[in-house]
Amino acid sequence: MYNVMDFGAVGDGTTDDTGPVQAAVDACAQAGGGRVVIPGGHVFRTGTVTLRSHVELHLEHGATLAGSPNFEDYSVRFGGVVRNDGSSSWGDTPTTVLLNAEGARNVSVTGSGTIDGAGRHYVTGDNGHIYEMDQRRPFTVYFRDCRNVTFRDVTIVDGAVWTLRLSLCDDVLIHGIRIHNDLKTPNSDGIDLDCCRRVRISDCDIVAGDDAICLKACLETVENAGEREAVCEDVTVTGCTITTTSSALIAGVEDQTAIRNVVFSSCVIRQSARGLAVRLAEGGEVANVLFSDIVVETRFFHSGWWGRGEPIAIMAVPWTDRCGTIRNVRVRNVLCRSENGVLVLAQEPGAIEGLVLEGVRVEIDRWSRWEGGHADLRPRRAEPFPAMPTDAFHLENVQGAVLRDCEVVWTRRPDDGRHALYAENCPGLVNRDFRGEAAHPSREVPVVLA
Template identity: 45%
Template sequence: MGYYFVREYGAAGDGKTNDTAAIQQAIDECHREGGGRVVLSSGTYVTANIEIKSNVELHLEHGATIVASPNPDDYDCTVWGGGRHYLIFSKQAENIAITGSGTIDGNGKSYIETDRGHIYKMKRKRPFTVLLVGSKTITIENIRIVDGAVWTLTLSGCSDVLIRGIRILNDLKVPNSDGIDIDRCQNVRISDCHLECGDDCIVFKATDFLWGKGPCENVTVTGCTMVSNSFAINIGCEVEEPIRNITVNSCVIRDSHRGIGVHLSNHNNVENIMFSNMIIETRYRNPDWWGAAEPIYVVSIPWTDKDKLGHVKHIRFSNILCKSENGIFIQGWEDYTVDDILLDNVRIELDKWTDEAGGRHDIRPCHGGDLDGRSAGVYDYPTNGFFLKDINGTVTLRNCEVVWGEHIPDYYKHALEAHRVQGLDLQNFKGTAAFPARDEAIVRTV
């Protein structure tokens, strides 16, 4: 394998010089000569618009940092026709890798417009940190990615992807600072990662605005730890093609606004999803962030009045311990199908330990609301261990348990509340009302 050292192509690595051209020259020569490793040694390389090409491994040695240029004019957003700024990019490349013990810095701090205390308002032209589209046979390993300005590691229309041992450490006040976005990708393996993100840590979607066509399918997530101001693991919201065949196992989620689940907002289907062997801790945050402290969440509801819905089917949650300020939430919509949802050996302990206001539901994005408005999607509601509503298929709760903690507000109510659930199957369900003398019903059905 050939080695191409970027300093030999004129890169300064001094944190001041724009080294984009030098790094790109090393990548281009490596690609022309059949492939190899492009090496960044210790130093800080200010860059924009780096394109990884087939058979190239971009390798950051310990102490090496790529930092996104703070100047929007340094970015050419016409390169791939998507009209978006990016730091590191690939288009229809094969056999590519980003490796090493160095750091990729998205420089989100340079794109803050105002600080609202709990959330930033960001400048419009902020770059994706890593954006790989239409590519295959991809390895991203051991790298550290920090301070993403918007989606941090995004793969769209890609296949045969291995993401292992990476760290994503974003400022938790940056909106839309997703960790890993898997869009219309197939055969993806994510393992042994630690993610801290203002928005979703890992999200699976099938958008209509990034790259190509096809489902998002055949994905495994194993052994990851996560913190999020929104959803730790989100399947949805954009579902323009099917999302299916995803397993999530042996992960720990803490201090997050929402834990795991599905949100279907579009006309296609989400099916064959398994979450197992997990520990989840969720808490309330300001409602400017989507979520309401639900450890497990499944919702099917149209994003706009023009959206039709597909179905949500064959979803499994097993061997999960939850501690939360809100309950498990499952809701369908009209006659659209939510069916075959199983929660097996799920224990939830409800308690209140933050100063954020609780006792609410949040079903955004939804018909009648917008990205910033909360009137349609956020509303006050008592807290129940499990809340089920408008489900025209089956929901099975097997060996599930609700436990109330030491600090429970007056709005904590029933172990289970169900509205218009066609097929509710309770098998060895355990729990009491939060205040048995006041609320006699353990299970309330309407």
């Protein structure tokens, strides 16, 4: 046991305790490993703390590790990443990190205490729906190239950007944690798995201003992977409750290589901008993804947030000039209440194949103040919000899709509502035991297959 107060930490919430906390971690690592204790009843304000191999950081009940409001207190910083089209992931201003690890083995963060990501200190403006942020805001947790990583039971609040980010990490367990961020903080994702392998996420509660659980293969990670195969694979997510202003469960957007062999199951999603998503935007591949036994509720938000209330969104639309393929996605036993319908769309034929939707019930309702009638295809160089009537199921340029035992119910029949099922350029489509009617049967037929 290495209590940080034995190394001089004060824990009054105002003193900079970075040095003593880091000293406790270093002493623990030098002794071969053990537990560094953040004791209850105290708030320890720090800048960057770097964990080492064989160290467990344990936060007791009533303990808080709080990120500093001062940029100068953070010693680990990351510059912006320039993409092929000249854009930058984070801009030119360096991004910082609160809890850091690189190349660590057998590293854990446990306990019933709290990690405070300090997001509120980096708000520079508020338009009523989404904050403007100082781009120097810290990642709350950023681990890179680590093995045997565990996060258990901790609560993380007020993440400023990508709350729990793991890049090139293998053999990861994330269980029973809570992430509660301000829903107006942009990019405050819950959990981001970036080129990680063999990951289990279970029984977590996530409230996030942006994607809640997101699988990625980011440009900067792929370029710095060395000889390692930079892919995201062999991931299970189960038993989570989620609220987000963007996608709840998503594979993709940043997808330079492969994202594959993924299972999402037994989750409840409420009041989110997008529910279950596979979003291919770059030149990689997403393959073998299962979504099953999930309850989804999605709604419209201000256009500053990505997503237009789709309970299920599977899209292959290039960010700039290229796009890979989506193969073998299965969605089974999903109950949806949403302001928009299921969207499966490829910009070019052949980019999506082998899709199965089985036992999917879509109830279309409207309760927010935002208007429907268009899609959200961001990130995209062309028109990001093309006009699109609300179909309960909309499939476009999809190869070999199968729909079995799907159902449509219109609680509200909006003026922009259209078909129960619309399929355009979908060779090999199989549709069995489909139930439902058009939003306005007197105007349209319930099923259109083009």
